[in-house]
Amino acid sequence: MSKYILSIDEGTTSTRAVIYNKKGETIAQAQREISMSYPKPGWVEQDANEIWVAVQAVIATSLIQSGIQPTDIAGVGITNQRETTIVWDKETGLPIHNAIVWQSRQTAPIAEKLIADGHKDLIQKKTGLIPDAYFSATKVRFILDHVSGAQQRAENGDLLFGTIDTWLLWKLTGGAVHATDFTNASRTMMFDINNLKWDSELLGLLNIPLKMLPEVRQSSEVYGKAIPIHFFGAEVPIAGMAGDQQAALFGQLALDQGDVKNTYGTGSFIMMNTGNQPKLSNNGLLTTIAYGIKGEVTYALEGSVFIAGSAMQWLRDGMRVIERSPESETMANASTNENEVYVVPAFTGLGAPYWDSEARGAVFGLTRGTTREDFVKATLQSLAYQSKDVMEAMHADTGLRVAKLHVDGGASLNNYLMQFQADLIQKPVVRAANVETTAIGAAYLAGLAVGFWSDIDELKTLVNQPTEFGSEMPAEQADELYDGWISAVEATQVFKPNRKGQI
Numbered sequence: 291m292s293k294y295i296l297s298i299d300e301g302t303t304s305t306r307a308v309i310y311n312k313k314g315e316t317i318a319q320a321q322r323e324i325s326m327s328y329p330k331p332g333w334v335e336q337d338a339n340e341i342w343v344a345v346q347a348v349i350a351t352s353l354i355q356s357g358i359q360p361t362d363i364a365g366v367g368i369t370n371q372r373e374t375t376i377v378w379d380k381e382t383g384l385p386i387h388n389a390i391v392w393q394s395r396q397t398a399p400i401a402e403k404l405i406a407d408g409h410k411d412l413i414q415k416k417t418g419l420i421p422d423a424y425f426s427a428t429k430v431r432f433i434l435d436h437v438s439g440a441q442q443r444a445e446n447g448d449l450l451f452g453t454i455d456t457w458l459l460w461k462l463t464g465g466a467v468h469a470t471d472f473t474n475a476s477r478t479m480m481f482d483i484n485n486l487k488w489d490s491e492l493l494g495l496l497n498i499p500l501k502m503l504p505e506v507r508q509s510s511e512v513y514g515k516a517i518p519i520h521f522f523g524a525e526v527p528i529a530g531m532a533g534d535q536q537a538a539l540f541g542q543l544a545l546d547q548g549d550v551k552n553t554y555g556t557g558s559f560i561m562m563n564t565g566n567q568p569k570l571s572n573n574g575l576l577t578t579i580a581y582g583i584k585g586e587v588t589y590a591l592e593g594s595v596f597i598a599g600s601a602m603q604w605l606r607d608g609m610r611v612i613e614r615s616p617e618s619e620t621m622a623n624a625s626t627n628e629n630e631v632y633v634v635p636a637f638t639g640l641g642a643p644y645w646d647s648e649a650r651g652a653v654f655g656l657t658r659g660t661t662r663e664d665f666v667k668a669t670l671q672s673l674a675y676q677s678k679d680v681m682e683a684m685h686a687d688t689g690l691r692v693a694k695l696h697v698d699g700g701a702s703l704n705n706y707l708m709q710f711q712a713d714l715i716q717k718p719v720v721r722a723a724n725v726e727t728t729a730i731g732a733a734y735l736a737g738l739a740v741g742f743w744s745d746i747d748e749l750k751t752l753v754n755q756p757t758e759f760g761s762e763m764p765a766e767q768a769d770e771l772y773d774g775w776i777s778a779v780e781a782t783q784v785f786k787p788n789r790k791g792q793i
């Protein structure tokens with residue numbers, strides 16, 4: 291019996307491979323940065339070949355450093371930055387354009403036209419998404435428009451589309467398997483999440499040929515085998531795939547209806563498990579597929595906060611008030627003010643539930659006595675306020691209150707932030723012992739498919755003791771603080787910078 295599961299976590303800024311043993315313990319890991327290119331303001335692209343090479347490199351490094359034989363890997367799980375779009379030639383395996391990254395705004399005019407043409411409700415009803423450049427569909431259209439002859443080649447069946455999971459699966463299997471999973475398909479804006487099929491009406495709106503789309507499969511099943519040349523001599527089954535936020539939900543074992551997780555990384559992604567029926571949002575949230583396993587699909591509501599941990603990077607690199615992100619915790623603890631300063635980090639607009647792309651950041655409540663520490667504390671608190679905004683929208687949509695917030699991601703290591711989050715929502719915040727739940731989620735999905743772990747109950751026995759932060763603030767005070775935040779956001783939205791004047 292093989293002894294390990296290997297997880298590939300292909301994130302926006304870096305790619306990692308993590309090897310787990312049967313107890314769910316991390317045995318080895320390797321990481322490599324991925325470069326970004328910004329061809330024009332607001333455009334974000336990556337080289338799909340660089341991603342593929344980086345994935346091979348991290349697999350090799352994790353195996354070599356641990357001394358684990360490739361034949362000892364029972365299965366591979368893939369989790370990935372979602373929505374990022376690649377189109378490649380079926381024969382040569384070469385991408386015909388850079389990968390267009392989820393953050394890129396280059397296809398905003400295509401999304402705006404869909405809205406102007408009156409398709410917003412149809413798109414939301416079918417896909418659960420709000421038409422936006424964020425999702426893959428407009429990115430595919432852009433590539434077909436910008437590469438000479440691409441539309442015709444796609445119609446002839448010579449080009450393939452894939453999100454990162456699909457690209458890696460296709461590469462690892464030597465071009466034998468062109469497939470994605472429900473979670474990634476649900477982020478393309480081409481997939482009907484109700485009947486679980488690519489939607490011909492949506493494809494027609496953007497003139498995208500069905501022939502180029504991957505087969506959609508469950509998040510936990512054997513899709514194919516990595517060919518020995520790509521897996522260092524072994525034929526290893528690729529057995530789990532899920533978008534990174536969904537993998538984090540699964541890694542947290544937030545598998546019951548009403549369970550909520552928040553991953554505090556560069557951005558913050560809050561997801562509520564809503565069970566086996568899609569629930570459309572009236573409050574600016576996205577409806578998405580959480581996972582498809584054993585023939586059943588589970589749905590989620592999701593709110594994305596664009597600026598979370600990256601606000602700490604701004605304090606470090608832009609404002610230069612801290613040298614390292616974790617220092618924000620000591621600084622916040624040293625602040626003596628009464629939380630009267632608010633920082634609204636709307637650096638690239640406001641995400642869920644506001645969706646205001648014109649808004650820009652603002653600071654409120656400064657006095658002559660405001661210190662650097664107060665400023666850092668207020669910036670850190672903005673992560674918690676923004677997360678509460680999303681949880682409020684979830685409550686408005688479902689009537690459910692978060693009973694316990696499961697947290698993970700790099701910034702969840704900040705104890706001040708976790709305590710403040712618990713105070714603000716007046717509910718316990720439970721931090722996973724291993725905050726890298728994305729990679730473990732993909733490992734669980736793969737491990738279940740190959741029988742490495744027998745069932746969810748077995749997975750539950752693997753989880754180490756989490757850290758729990760209980761609410762310590764009187765409810766009235768938490769409400770007052772939150773009211774202050776709401777008025778700060780409102781004021782931020784009123785201010786429209788003079789773009790011509792380049793403020």
Ligand SMILES: Nc1ncnc2c1ncn2[C@@H]1O[C@H](COP(=O)(O)OP(=O)(O)O)[C@@H](O)[C@H]1O
Nearest residue numbers: 555556599600602603615616699700701703704
């Ligand atoms: N102790 C900390 N306090 C606050 N922010 C932190 C802390 N440690 C890391 N961060 C922030 O978390 C982010 C990194 O988290 P990670 O989960 O690795 O993100 P991603 O997966 O998006 O790359 C960075 O933006 C960093 O500034």
Ligand SMILES: O=P(O)(O)OC[C@H](O)CO
Nearest residue numbers: 301302371372392534555
């Ligand atoms: O790679 P991350 O962790 O920044 O996650 C990106 C999200 O999947 C985008 O939707």
